[in-house]
Amino acid sequence: MERLPGFRDFYPEPLPSHDAGWSFDARQYIFDKWRETARRYGFREYDGPPLESLELFTTKSGDEIVGQLYNFTDKGDRAVALRPEMTPTLARMVAAHERNYKKPIKWFAIPQLFRYERQQKGRLREHFQFNADLIGETDPAADAELIALLIDTLRAFGLTKEDFVLRLSSRNAWHEFYETGRDGVSPSQKTDEYDFFQTIDKLERTPPQESETKLAALGFSLADVTQFIESGKPTVELQSILDNLAARGLREFVKVDYHVIRGLAYYTGTVFEAFDAKGEFRAIAGGGRYNNLVKLISGGRVDLPALGFGMGDVVLLELLRARDLLPKFDATTDVYVLIEDEPLRAQSLKLTQNLRAAGYAVDYPLTPTKSDKQFKRAQELKVGYTARVESDDYVRIRNMKTREEVVAGFADVANHLG
């Protein structure tokens, strides 16, 4: 029986046959760094259900998203979907209990997310994502705090400014450009502005002639748009974020880049994406302000400004591997108890129990095993020490690195382990 296409098995350590290097070890390493950085920034972890009502996702993203979802009708006739993203769940949870929390709310999660796109052969249908959000503060200081978290998260993996860049942009800047450019042409319409944003979003992947035509239909010229992007002039809001980041010593990781506008309709202000500096990979992370979402999800009951970002495990792992920044994950067994004299097995089990109770990771041969095989096993497990019960009262301890041996009293073994 096979696993479903697009899903990953996480074996404890990388398999020789797994080029991609997926393993539980690597996954846990990434999760630990995410958690540790979030902790330093005062973000608290939450989680929601992996299955939600379909409506939660269509309310945010429109019915088009259904084509990309793992959605189905459950046995109670509910339209449900495996979560494709975390933000709608977060908005639902915050709206349900916002009065319990002082603002700003600083939360993060590490959900597994699911997408089903039929044509995407060979592409993953699930991934894990570090989601950090800051809710209840409109000031750009909040944007700076969240972006600083994103930068320091990548730095926690050993990535430097030679490895990645955060491209900072703003829907507000583009809105202003749109409003100004349309002066005297026609009254702006919301759908028009959305089309305009979509055209900007696709600019880098579209032939210039095509963009020119699309922009002309909206009352703009490609030359003006290109000039605006190339000026890279920060708005007052972006300048405030840049100054804030400069005070932290993080200015060099950020570049104003108005190419970034992000396709999702719901962003309302600052938007940003992190890329590897060489441009070899897809975006490492992306996010921005979504000041209207909590209101939308709560049916107007709760109105809170918010912003957040998501960072997936897949591109990040690829980048860390390419930059040789994944550590070697060694097994964590501390002691191997050698049992060479079967009458001493009971006493050896007692020693095993005592050392485990003292916090050591301990293994031993479950059944009678030849001495050399036991020693080989201890070496495979890369243990720091072996311990052999010599009598009810004494234990011979061997430091596997220094090869030094000592004989210790039975109750005294832990004192000889480093």
Next chain:
Amino acid sequence: MERLPGFRDFYPEPLPSHDAGWSFDARQYIFDKWRETARRYGFREYDGPPLESLELFTTKSGDEIVGQLYNFTDKGDRAVALRPEMTPTLARMVAAHERNYKKPIKWFAIPQLFRYERQQKGRLREHFQFNADLIGETDPAADAELIALLIDTLRAFGLTKEDFVLRLSSRNAWHEFYETGRDGVSPSQKTDEYDFFQTIDKLERTPPQESETKLAALGFSLADVTQFIESGKPTVELQSILDNLAARGLREFVKVDYHVIRGLAYYTGTVFEAFDAKGEFRAIAGGGRYNNLVKLISGGRVDLPALGFGMGDVVLLELLRARDLLPKFDATTDVYVLIEDEPLRAQSLKLTQNLRAAGYAVDYPLTPTKSDKQFKRAQELKVGYTARVESDDYVRIRNMKTREEVVAGFADVANHLG
């Protein structure tokens, strides 16, 4: 918008309105203890996909299980299901790459599992489960090692022999009883023995007259069955497990109890369940040997003996709450940086950055805030210290416990934090 019935939101800390006490804090506390105990026993963590082919589960449990699953047809016309248990995935993963691993394989996982039973109103449809398995060893020493892990996992939460008991039994003992009792009655048939096991499994929840009738139809008397259970005489295999546990000092946590046979058809030897000693809750954990499953799942390609157990988070949390064994989960912010002088905000951000880079969890007011409000926020966050930049060169540090204050050089703050 509401979350789906039977699913849980995990807020960072318990909400006043959440009687059940679900919170991410509590969940993480439980996961950490599970991981820590597994580590001491030399078990390595793995994970598989939450979505698998339906066939994986029906192969193990028969088509009846479909009535209890979250199953559906995906957009590629595959019959799939959210995993209701982890063992089939484990068997699939081990069978696929068993040659990469030295035996015995000692693995654990903490999957979220899903069941959809239409009539179960108010009952949870998901839970997390600690799954530990030992693969590739038939000797009862493996059973003892796994049971010891189960016991020490519960002890890691502060539970004692006054709180829980592990009821140990054996399919082999019942098989022997069945074969002996049927001597000269009729040749035993596999379906008959399955019916017999089912009747034993339900004995404690069935009126005696009904059990009597069912047993008679299979060629047994309730009196003989009851006598066998009451004798509680360990088989050679069980005695070996008990002796092994005695050597570890864990004998007192275990009671031979032949009531336990476990309904699942696939167990082949030792079976066991852990219960709270007062009998107030459902089983805390259960498991046993399943020597045929890897062979079944791999279509006969790989044949490996195995045993394992599962321990859910729901009953465990209820028990820990009832015994007052859940710690108070305090937020983990170390330092609050007070910004009372706005011209010093940039320098305060720099201090925040430095302390975070040094590993401290640090928070600060995002926007200009009154002094007393800032101090109150620091108290709410239960920080150990406040730090106020007094000039570019000096910082005033206050120990929130002792109320002592010192003024330190800007680069020297971390040396004054405990």
